[in-house]
Amino acid sequence: MRWNKWVRQTHRWLSVAFTVTVVAATVAIMGQAEPAAWVYYLPLLPLFLLLGTGLYLFVLPYVTRARARRGAARAG
DSSP: OOHHHHHHHHHHHHHHHHHHHHHHHHHHHHHSSSOOHHHHHTTHHHHHHHHHHHHHHHHHHHHHHHHHHHHHHHHO
């Protein structure tokens, strides 16, 4: 599997993990009078990983376009 496809697939699974952790944290918060402090921070790990993969996927078309222009300038 190519690198870009791997990042895209990882981003999709991270979004599922983030959604599950947000739902689990919300249920934990609603179910307890005073939940532990770590429950609030539970969704942050998948969120930061989503940030990294999302920024990569955002910049990817611009980098690809710049590489194509550079290759065309060398060839022609």
